[in-house]
Amino acid sequence: xxxxxxxxxxxxxxxCRSHYREFTRWLADTPSDLLAQRRREADLLFHRAGITFTxxxxxxxxxxxxxxDIIPRSIPASEWRIVERGCIQRVQALNLFLTxxxxxxxxxxxxxxxxxxxxxxxxxxxxxxxxxxxRNIYSHISxxxxxxxxxxxxxxxxxNLRTPSGVSYMLEDRKxxxxxxxxxxxxxxxxxxxxxxxxxxxxxxxxxxxxxPTVVVLTPGRFNSAYFEHAFLxxxxxxxxxxxxxxxxxxxxxxMRTTAGAKPVDVIYRRLDDxxxxxxxxxxxxxxxxxxxLASYRSGNVVLANAVGTGVADDKSIYPYVDxxxxxxxxxxxxxxxxxxxxxxxxxxxxxxLANLPDLVVKETQGSGGYGMLVGPASTKAQIEEFRARLxxxxxxxxxxxxxxxxxxxxxxxxxxxxxxxxLRPFVLSGRxxxxxxxxxxxxxxxxGSLVVNSSQGGGTKDTWIVGD
Amino acid sequence: xxxxxxSNLYWMSRYLxxxxxxxxxxxxxxxxxxxxxxxxxxGLDELAMPLIITGTLDEYxxxxxxxxxxRMLNFFGLDANNPASIYCCLQAARTxxxxxxxxxxxxxxxxxxxxxxxxxxxxxxxxxxxxxxxxCEWVKERSHxxxxxxxxxxxxxxxxxxxxxxTFIERADNTLRLLDARYELLGEDIDEIEGRSARSYYQWTAxxxxxxxFEAFAEIYxxxxxARKVSELLLLRTEVPRSLRSCTEELYSMLTSLxxxxxxxxxxxxxxxxxxxxxxxxxxxxxxxxxxxxxxxxLLIRELGQAIHSSYLEVA
Numbered sequence: 001x002x003x004x005x006x007x008x009x010x011x012x013x014x015x016c017r018s019h020y021r022e023f024t025r026w027l028a029d030t031p032s033d034l035l036a037q038r039r040r041e042a043d044l045l046f047h048r049a050g051i052t053f054t055x056x057x058x059x060x061x062x063x064x065x066x067x068x069d070i071i072p073r074s075i076p077a078s079e080w081r082i083v084e085r086g087c088i089q090r091v092q093a094l095n096l097f098l099t100x101x102x103x104x105x106x107x108x109x110x111x112x113x114x115x116x117x118x119x120x121x122x123x124x125x126x127x128x129x130x131x132x133x134x135r136n137i138y139s140h141i142s143x144x145x146x147x148x149x150x151x152x153x154x155x156x157x158x159x160n161l162r163t164p165s166g167v168s169y170m171l172e173d174r175k176x177x178x179x180x181x182x183x184x185x186x187x188x189x190x191x192x193x194x195x196x197x198x199x200x201x202x203x204x205x206x207x208x209x210x211x212x213p214t215v216v217v218l219t220p221g222r223f224n225s226a227y228f229e230h231a232f233l234x235x236x237x238x239x240x241x242x243x244x245x246x247x248x249x250x251x252x253x254x255x256m257r258t259t260a261g262a263k264p265v266d267v268i269y270r271r272l273d274d275x276x277x278x279x280x281x282x283x284x285x286x287x288x289x290x291x292x293x294l295a296s297y298r299s300g301n302v303v304l305a306n307a308v309g310t311g312v313a314d315d316k317s318i319y320p321y322v323d324x325x326x327x328x329x330x331x332x333x334x335x336x337x338x339x340x341x342x343x344x345x346x347x348x349x350x351x352x353x354l355a356n357l358p359d360l361v362v363k364e365t366q367g368s369g370g371y372g373m374l375v376g377p378a379s380t381k382a383q384i385e386e387f388r389a390r391l392x393x394x395x396x397x398x399x400x401x402x403x404x405x406x407x408x409x410x411x412x413x414x415x416x417x418x419x420x421x422x423x424l425r426p427f428v429l430s431g432r433x434x435x436x437x438x439x440x441x442x443x444x445x446x447x448x449g450s451l452v453v454n455s456s457q458g459g460g461t462k463d464t465w466i467v468g469d
Numbered sequence: 470x471x472x473x474x475x476s477n478l479y480w481m482s483r484y485l486x487x488x489x490x491x492x493x494x495x496x497x498x499x500x501x502x503x504x505x506x507x508x509x510x511x512g513l514d515e516l517a518m519p520l521i522i523t524g525t526l527d528e529y530x531x532x533x534x535x536x537x538x539x540r541m542l543n544f545f546g547l548d549a550n551n552p553a554s555i556y557c558c559l560q561a562a563r564t565x566x567x568x569x570x571x572x573x574x575x576x577x578x579x580x581x582x583x584x585x586x587x588x589x590x591x592x593x594x595x596x597x598x599x600x601x602x603x604x605c606e607w608v609k610e611r612s613h614x615x616x617x618x619x620x621x622x623x624x625x626x627x628x629x630x631x632x633x634x635x636t637f638i639e640r641a642d643n644t645l646r647l648l649d650a651r652y653e654l655l656g657e658d659i660d661e662i663e664g665r666s667a668r669s670y671y672q673w674t675a676x677x678x679x680x681x682x683f684e685a686f687a688e689i690y691x692x693x694x695x696a697r698k699v700s701e702l703l704l705l706r707t708e709v710p711r712s713l714r715s716c717t718e719e720l721y722s723m724l725t726s727l728x729x730x731x732x733x734x735x736x737x738x739x740x741x742x743x744x745x746x747x748x749x750x751x752x753x754x755x756x757x758x759x760x761x762x763x764x765x766x767x768l769l770i771r772e773l774g775q776a777i778h779s780s781y782l783e784v785a
Binding site: 048231234240243245246261 | 579
């Protein structure tokens, strides 16, 4: 293997990192047929539990399993503390940014971000201007995507402030590991994460000024790729899982239809994009939303988590400014690094990008899920040329970054164990305080050499351990 | 509870109970079709019974033209294009469960999901290769397991009540229809020669077995089964859990324990039905004519189902 990649388990000289020693000892002692049997068991259990996601563009609407790898991704506690502080800092700055751009727009007046970048952004919602939110929190649940470069330092790849998903896999992966290999958890102290739903409910409740608000989870329905997660979180929190048709608005207040009549709703954890929330205010064709919801929201009668209009802050064209936001609002230096980014809307950046396409990763500013991106080093000439044309046609829609040499972690593949690239998505909750459970979702690109970890592109997941060092 | 949630729970259990009942129906007919037939020939008439009871015989004939044992069995059991097949009932039950998987326990969901995954495998093999009796046993076993998982794990709240309501509405309807079908086949005069005809003996015991009431019958009546005793047991007595009276008692008690006022019409209907069965004797039933009485009750159960719908499941 090449040594330009940072391997989570092994040092460059092949020696095992200290926080993995306990695990590798166990792995060496466990017969391979037992491991194979446990891996099959895991597949079966996931299948039976229906822990699946639905792939878009697949006519059958088939539910697929996300491949689960039994070798955990392990992070020493000292390292985690830095990641944790970095994530909190970042999300706090982003919430301050959102408050600012929907009110005084100080950061625009100070000339730190060009106003048109924010105000003309698709994610910027005029309806949010001047609206005061409880605790000034816009992104109650944020997913921060992290990768590690060749030297092992953490970089933020992107922030997810709309409806970040994946937390159910984080929880189910842990449950599965504890079920399959309890002995591992007896040998080593792994920081627990199972209290996430409890923290989430607390966060959602604290987003409302009411004493004991009624919380619901709003899902687009069972054909949504993350429906499993919506149902899972509603169940774990003990709140209703609703669809648009279960809710209605009367006199600017939101109610749900129940067996005992109409019941008021105070907080909606919505897993529905802004555009679908309210057919009266946004997309008039939406069958998923609730007519009148936005009016009720603007009257302060209901809380939406996350707020409307957070998309402007996790847009890839705003991403290059997050470091500046942290300095501007918090007067702190960023703890986590941003990936150097070329903004193709700038002519100088564009010409650099066009000259170096085979070495770069180019992304749509509005894209997500690994759709509509170019990974230069992994693409054919034809693919690159095709992308070049798109880039020249609409430069403002793209950004480019150097290809990071994502860290690797040993992973079960067809012929035994081999290193595969991984990322990390911790979930940051913002309420009375900003906090996260120790860990996150580790996604792994199962194809050799692939850097794309998205489940829609054949990525798998691993349990993520924070261990003492 | 959300009305849509209640509706999904109710239909989940209705479809699962229906799948079980269809399997019971199929089992009886299959075993009777193997008996030496007097003047009816090859047992096809008996295999057609489940199709007649579920009202799907015409559709079968339209698709397949003639009566053919294996095709009829497949159509009834595993045909994905026959919405009344056991296969489709399991699918519908699973779809409803999927919509409310957050409101049922993991044990329940895993159970119903596993049943669905397995029936797809069985459908691939075809019913004859898997074995008819084996298949019927399997469906019943899955239903038993689900009921056990439900009983053993779910909170005794509204969800539980709507699940029970679905089960017992479906079961009441099924008991009435099965009894009616056998009765029509044997006719009123069977009671006169009580037990002396082998054919009547096998017909009535097959019905009792289909409703898991054979042992109870033997213990309570200690005699050969005939229309009068079998009807009394399956309609008016509380000892067997698949009798009409057991079903209406359960429906009544579930409905009265639901909160809110909007269920009044359904509650009143259930109470009337419960009282009627409690204070009726089998003689009165037979005087009225069993067939007439059974059809009257089928309509009442349907009316109750509709009242449950408009009171709870579609509330605006």
